[in-house]
Amino acid sequence: MSEQMPESFEGGVPLSAPEAPIAPAIDESDLIVETRGLVKRYGKLTAVNDLSLSVPRGAIYGFVGPNGAGKTSTMRILTTLMLPTAGQAYVAGYEVTKQPRAVRRVIGYMPDYFGVYDDMKVWEYLDFFAACYEIPESSRPRMIADLLDLVDLSHRRDDMVDKLSRGMKQRLCLARTLVHDPQVLILDEPASGLDPRARVEIRELMVELARMGKTIFFSSHILADVAEICTHIGIVEAGRMVMQGSMESIRRQLSPHREAIVTLLDRLEDAKSALSGVQGVLAVTVLPDEGGRKRLRVTFDGEDALLSAMVQTLAAQGIPVLNFSEQAQDLESVFMKVTKGIVS
Amino acid sequence: MIEAEAFARRRGGWFKNPVILKELRGRMRGARAFAVLSVYLLLMVGFALLLYVLASASQDVFGFTSGGQIGRTLFTGIIGIQLFLVTFIAPAFTASAISGERERQTYDLLKTTLLPAHSLVIGKLLSALSYVFLLLIAAVPLQSIAFLFGGVTELEVVLAFVILSVTTITLGSTGLYFSAARTRTLSANVTTYSVTLLITVGLPMLIFILIALFSSLLGARQADIAVEVQVLLLYGLLALSATNPLVAAFLTQYWLLNKQSAFVFYETITSTTGIIQVPLISPWIVFSAVYLLIALILVIRTVRRVRRIEN
Ligand SMILES: Nc1ncnc2c1ncn2[C@@H]1O[C@H](COP(=O)(O)OP(=O)(O)OP(=O)(O)O)[C@@H](O)[C@H]1O
Numbered sequence A: 001m002s003e004q005m006p007e008s009f010e011g012g013v014p015l016s017a018p019e020a021p022i023a024p025a026i027d028e029s030d031l032i033v034e035t036r037g038l039v040k041r042y043g044k045l046t047a048v049n050d051l052s053l054s055v056p057r058g059a060i061y062g063f064v065g066p067n068g069a070g071k072t073s074t075m076r077i078l079t080t081l082m083l084p085t086a087g088q089a090y091v092a093g094y095e096v097t098k099q100p101r102a103v104r105r106v107i108g109y110m111p112d113y114f115g116v117y118d119d120m121k122v123w124e125y126l127d128f129f130a131a132c133y134e135i136p137e138s139s140r141p142r143m144i145a146d147l148l149d150l151v152d153l154s155h156r157r158d159d160m161v162d163k164l165s166r167g168m169k170q171r172l173c174l175a176r177t178l179v180h181d182p183q184v185l186i187l188d189e190p191a192s193g194l195d196p197r198a199r200v201e202i203r204e205l206m207v208e209l210a211r212m213g214k215t216i217f218f219s220s221h222i223l224a225d226v227a228e229i230c231t232h233i234g235i236v237e238a239g240r241m242v243m244q245g246s247m248e249s250i251r252r253q254l255s256p257h258r259e260a261i262v263t264l265l266d267r268l269e270d271a272k273s274a275l276s277g278v279q280g281v282l283a284v285t286v287l288p289d290e291g292g293r294k295r296l297r298v299t300f301d302g303e304d305a306l307l308s309a310m311v312q313t314l315a316a317q318g319i320p321v322l323n324f325s326e327q328a329q330d331l332e333s334v335f336m337k338v339t340k341g342i343v344s
Numbered sequence B: 001m002i003e004a005e006a007f008a009r010r011r012g013g014w015f016k017n018p019v020i021l022k023e024l025r026g027r028m029r030g031a032r033a034f035a036v037l038s039v040y041l042l043l044m045v046g047f048a049l050l051l052y053v054l055a056s057a058s059q060d061v062f063g064f065t066s067g068g069q070i071g072r073t074l075f076t077g078i079i080g081i082q083l084f085l086v087t088f089i090a091p092a093f094t095a096s097a098i099s100g101e102r103e104r105q106t107y108d109l110l111k112t113t114l115l116p117a118h119s120l121v122i123g124k125l126l127s128a129l130s131y132v133f134l135l136l137i138a139a140v141p142l143q144s145i146a147f148l149f150g151g152v153t154e155l156e157v158v159l160a161f162v163i164l165s166v167t168t169i170t171l172g173s174t175g176l177y178f179s180a181a182r183t184r185t186l187s188a189n190v191t192t193y194s195v196t197l198l199i200t201v202g203l204p205m206l207i208f209i210l211i212a213l214f215s216s217l218l219g220a221r222q223a224d225i226a227v228e229v230q231v232l233l234l235y236g237l238l239a240l241s242a243t244n245p246l247v248a249a250f251l252t253q254y255w256l257l258n259k260q261s262a263f264v265f266y267e268t269i270t271s272t273t274g275i276i277q278v279p280l281i282s283p284w285i286v287f288s289a290v291y292l293l294i295a296l297i298l299v300i301r302t303v304r305r306v307r308r309i310e311n
């Protein structure tokens, strides 16, 4: 899954994208997944390098990084499949190397491959994993029906698993991670290799699951995919955490100031001095003309109210404004800025 | 919490093992399992007919009239071919058990569930063996045809079944062990068959050669050989039978016919220093004990292997 192109979201999503649709407030100090100084070496190669991760309960946490950044390695440690070389990892308070069984009980893991049996029906697949999670036989049929309903596969209940399309397999695998009602879902590139529609479906499912109270920790290389649904982001490169925090704090760190471009018919200097006088405006610079139009760049710090204050100031002085727009900085370019392209 | 969990598992028992259910469901789905069983039985019947024709022909030539002779030929022939088949089928069913999960990329999924390592291993072993046992049991009526001709006792049928079963269990465990130890099914198969051939063919041949060399060095006449050496050779033969189902079956039958015992008996040794009685255990007992112990060790090591978290 390395040559992934963001088919559906070219150009990335503007920073001013709508807020993540998670209503309940997240307590930033209640961490459900945490690593401290995590290190994983394969021989000479250091895949995970002193990585400290904090995922608050209830978050949709996007773990973003280029190929080979160490995302899968980190997830394999968190899912008790692999031992770290150094450092600690906790899930729901349990140390992964000391209490693997307790950790397995609270996590649902979806690797970056499907892992399906070719000789099984859809419902048998879920039934088998439910049995592996010691779910009593009597409660399985109801639970399987609910899960198939959730991932919209009820009509394929009796089909063989290997006859499903990629998107359906992915949804089935997502359903599999839910059979034991885990608190945390650890999803490795859940949207990779899917067509745009399937991708949207998976993302909607993730949002739905977060609404049901699950914490979602997932990886991706595509920041745009992540930005749309995440409450939290961790950007990792070459095994190191480059930046981590809530979407808000990430946005603020990445671009501390907002920018607006004002296009004028005339009276450039008047506009410049008027805008400089507005509380919160940091700088006003004159841009070169573009097709005979005069332009200013306003750097400011503040809420949307400030934008409207600026418009009002210009209007009050009768300055002929042609266009006034906030400069959208897309996350993808921010991502390129942050990750130095050490790994690719 | 812990107690409730343990209770749930105990109540579940082996037959609630999800792996067994899944494997049997998969194996018995469609016509394949029944086709294999039918072909197997047809082959066995064809082979038995062939033996019958050959046995009756030789009887005409040599003028034997004993039906018992035909019965015995049929019986040993069928047991022999079953032993041969089991040697190949049992490892084939288990060598892909765990490496197959790896290749289908479901191994990691299983490892992140609460399924204990021993449930996975025992589930895989039992479901594979149960199919081989189905084949063995399906052929029992065929063996019993020998009864019609006489010359074969019920005890022999039972002993033959024990030897076949033990062989199945141990070779199945060998396949399972290498399936866990190797990442690929192909490599697991190659290793399993190499080890199986080494033990069932290579080792007996080596020991036979050694014994033959030894005896020829000692001279021709048995009575000339020192008692100690004779006793040693006798126990060596018994030990050899513990490495190989065919040798065990052959020697068990030999002593059963000669000493009328399939358990404990005395063998008489004559030498220049006199006549002594050497106590012996029937080879099938030694064989079963050794093979089952090996199976147990292999299963325990497989469980450890599966339980281990990758480094
Ligand atoms: N089992 C392994 N043995 C040796 N090297 C490994 C192993 N697994 C991963 N690596 C290496 O460790 C580094 C990190 O790999 P990892 O799979 O964790 O990255 P990733 O962020 O998941 O990448 P991708 O986006 O391509 O999935 C890579 O350079 C990879 O080649």
Ligand SMILES: [Mg+2]
Residues within 6 Å of the ligand: A071, A072, A073, A112, A188
């Ligand atoms: Mg990966």
